[in-house]
Amino acid sequence: MKKVFIDGETGTTGLQVRERLINHPNIEVISIDPSKKRDVEEKRRLMKEADVTVLCLPDDAAVDSVILAKEEGCRILDASSVHRVAEGWVYGLPELDVTQRDKIKDAQFVSNPGCYPTGAVLLLKPLIEAGLLPAAGDYSINAISGYSGGGNALIDRYESTDNAPIFGAYGLTFNHKHLPEIKTWSGLSKAPIFVPSVGDFRQGMLTFLPIQLKGDVTMAQLQAKLAEVYANDTFVTVNGFNVIADDAAPFLTPHDLDNTNQVELSVLSAPDNQSGVLVAKLDNLGKGASGAAVQNLNIMLGFSEEIAVNLR
Numbered sequence: 001m002k003k004v005f006i007d008g009e010t011g012t013t014g015l016q017v018r019e020r021l022i023n024h025p026n027i028e029v030i031s032i033d034p035s036k037k038r039d040v041e042e043k044r045r046l047m048k049e050a051d052v053t054v055l056c057l058p059d060d061a062a063v064d065s066v067i068l069a070k071e072e073g074c075r076i077l078d079a080s081s082v083h084r085v086a087e088g089w090v091y092g093l094p095e096l097d098v099t100q101r102d103k104i105k106d107a108q109f110v111s112n113p114g115c116y117p118t119g120a121v122l123l124l125k126p127l128i129e130a131g132l133l134p135a136a137g138d139y140s141i142n143a144i145s146g147y148s149g150g151g152n153a154l155i156d157r158y159e160s161t162d163n164a165p166i167f168g169a170y171g172l173t174f175n176h177k178h179l180p181e182i183k184t185w186s187g188l189s190k191a192p193i194f195v196p197s198v199g200d201f202r203q204g205m206l207t208f209l210p211i212q213l214k215g216d217v218t219m220a221q222l223q224a225k226l227a228e229v230y231a232n233d234t235f236v237t238v239n240g241f242n243v244i245a246d247d248a249a250p251f252l253t254p255h256d257l258d259n260t261n262q263v264e265l266s267v268l269s270a271p272d273n274q275s276g277v278l279v280a281k282l283d284n285l286g287k288g289a290s291g292a293a294v295q296n297l298n299i300m301l302g303f304s305e306e307i308a309v310n311l312r
């Protein structure tokens with residue numbers, strides 16, 4: 001039996017990691033006394049006892065816990081956004097390429113990806129690497145998330161007040177904290193324009209990447225490449241190529257994948273086969289946070305990566 005300490009166990013991400021691990025046959029969660037959850041020496045004791053500590057903390061608190069882990073030589077999986085492009089950290093997206101699982105397995109420090117970058121990187125990276133999309137292209141990404149993406153504060157606003165909007169776009173200073181991660185791990189030479197938004201639903205996410213191709217490349221080739229790259233990945237599925245006819249337009253919602261660790265990628269093409277949109281659907285709390293964290297824990301601890309990643 002391996003032991004996992006969740007630092008931040010009572011937060012949105014922490015609770016969902018714990019709920020998943022309750023069903024894990026090979027992992028025991030060791031918990032901090034709630035009255036001591038900010039007690040540094042108690043954290044140190046639990047970190048030393050654990051095989052891996054998962055940080056489900058705000059960014060500044062995650063930095064403090066990593067100082068402890070470095071002092072004690074402990075292994076960390078960090079769900080916060082501070083270490084996703086940091087030196088000495090492995091990016092916890094196992095589907096990034098064929099070498100990534102081994103890097104995660106051997107790492108002391110693994111950074112769990114952000115929810116929006118998970119969709120954006122899975123779409124962009126293989127297409128840029130294959131030369132089908134330019135690394136120096138001008139990209140725009142629009143996305144919508146369930147309000148649980150904003151943690152307990154946004155959940156309270158939506159569930160305990162009546163002043164939460166049905167829909168709101170944010171990040172309009174164009175420096176959202178996910179941009180460095182999207183740029184780095186997609187292999188882009190400049191950051192995209194990113195317009196995230198939040199809607200009046202708890203969980204689920206759609207990430208849209210509008211595409212205008214040049215030269216001979218077609219939307220069908222983009223779909224074929226994504227299907228080839230993710231053919232053996234359990235958690236990433238690629239829908240069939242879809243040329244949109246007026247009478248058969250899809251109606252996309254951010255749902256259907258709630259409580260799972262799945263990502264669904266789609267290539268929707270206009271009849272010209274050179275324009276359209278790439279779409280990623282996932283649960284911001286699943287593959288966008290806690291499902292991904294359990295998948296990474298499984299890899300770090302040498303278990304099958306499918307165990308306990310879903311809540312249903």
Ligand SMILES: NC(=O)C1=CN([C@@H]2O[C@H](COP(=O)(O)OP(=O)(O)OC[C@H]3O[C@@H](n4cnc5c(N)ncnc54)[C@H](OP(=O)(O)O)[C@@H]3O)[C@@H](O)[C@H]2O)C=CC1
Binds near residue numbers: 007
């Ligand atoms: N929600 C999501 O969809 C995703 C969140 N993340 C990341 O996960 C991390 C946690 O986010 P989320 O779960 O949403 O946030 P929440 O606000 O829901 O939870 C944060 C938790 O951390 C606790 N906490 C704060 N400071 C400390 C500390 N010094 N020591 C121990 N516990 C502390 C809080 O306790 P208290 O309430 O008492 O302050 C709270 O329980 C963040 O870094 C976020 O960026 C990543 C991907 C997706």
Ligand SMILES: CC(=O)N[C@@H](CCC(=O)OP(=O)(O)O)C(=O)O
Binds near residue numbers: 080113148149150151
């Ligand atoms: C709706 C909402 O507010 N979403 C969060 C991102 C959630 C996520 O991916 O978490 P990290 O904070 O770990 O990157 C935001 O845009 O800041």
